[in-house]
Amino acid sequence: MAKSDRLFRLLTAFRLLPQPITAARLAQEMNVSERTLYRDIESLRVGGALIDGAAGVGYRLTEDPALPPQMFTRLEVEALVLGLAEVRQAGDPALAKAAEMAMAKITATLPERVQRQAIHAVSQTYRFEKRPAAPAHLGLIRECCWEERMLDMSYTDATGEVSLRRVWPLSVVFLDHMLMLLAYCTLRQDFRKFMLHRMQDVTAAESYFRPRRVPLLREFHAQLRGQTGSGARKPAQS
Template identity: 45%
Template sequence: MSRTARLFQLMQALRSGSSPKTSVQLAQDLGVSPRTVHRDIDALRGLGAVIDGEAGFGFTLIEDATLPPLGFTDDELEALVLGLREVQSIGDPGLVEAASAVLHKLQGRLPQRQSHRLSHAVLAATRLNRPPQPTINVADLRQATWDERAIEFAYTDAKGDNTRRRVSPLSIVYMDRASVLLSWCHLRQDFRVFRLDRMGEMSVTDESFRPNRIPMLRKALARIRADREAAEGESAS
């Protein structure tokens, strides 16, 4: 591995995961010796990266000189942190990890004052009762939705009845009590919502419904709004 590639990987390692990171941890990640990590840390500092820490205490990337500073107002930064904390509270495992990575990357790109503000944000999002964990690989489901490919899966409804469904996935909605898939059900020939924690044995098919996901999603959301307004009208009368 060239020194340039190694320095790039070291920066990536410092941007991701929890901080501080010891030279031993970084050496294991990069497959080099702790002494090499110390030399590379000095090299990165010489290039302008602000890296706090020293041998024996671990290292934290404070400011990344290889990336331009991001421009946020203080309220925008608070909103951003709150949103990412919310993802950490209700998202599937892949999104929880991604939200943590984004926070660490922001830490290295923000000016020092706002980097400190990010670390000590006054807003937080906590769920005492988190949604049930999905029983499928949600990353595969997200990719199938982006690719506009039909999926098949086993499903257990609220009554405990088991069925096999084939649907066109339109959107994943992270709600308070459960995360759900909004889709077009091929069996019912209608829009249906499925809880991710009741789905199992999912497979992605070769059937494409591109480029119809966005128009179908608009219709599904319009249906949901109309049903909600109708229900509110009945309760008010």
């Protein structure tokens, strides 16, 4: 095995195996002698890896050259922590979980000192008025947006009238107190806003509208901006 291949693999082993880890354990993992393993460690060090080794203890990969050179300022760390904390309160359990995972992944890439800054960030968020829990069909709606897949539902509008709709879902908007879907409505042949809590029997249709989502959304936004600019009239809503 070429040494260069082995060095790549050694870095992977370092990331995956519990630390601290002894040279003997790594050598076993790599099928080389300990002497060679010591040399490999030295090579990785020359290549930029910061590997801490304590006699009687073992090795730790303290900074990984494969990790991004990206370095967040302290204020950027605050923004990330605060933003992801907001998402955790957004009322969407799946998104809250994803926010946690994203934060964990980012934290794992940070040097220890910056990790501590993130864990003990100054900025916090607290919401007195909680959003109601997201309806069960939020995940389905989101996936249909991603996949540019049409969506069928019955919708109860503000007057209490129920209608069957086939829409092209474009975007999910988190408002102060509720969730809204921006979509193109095939029944009305126009853009419409739908409140998620007024939807029933939401199902993914067999048809797709790809690849139209991004331009349509851009158009909807332009329309909304145009209406906002033309006065205090509230944008049309289903």
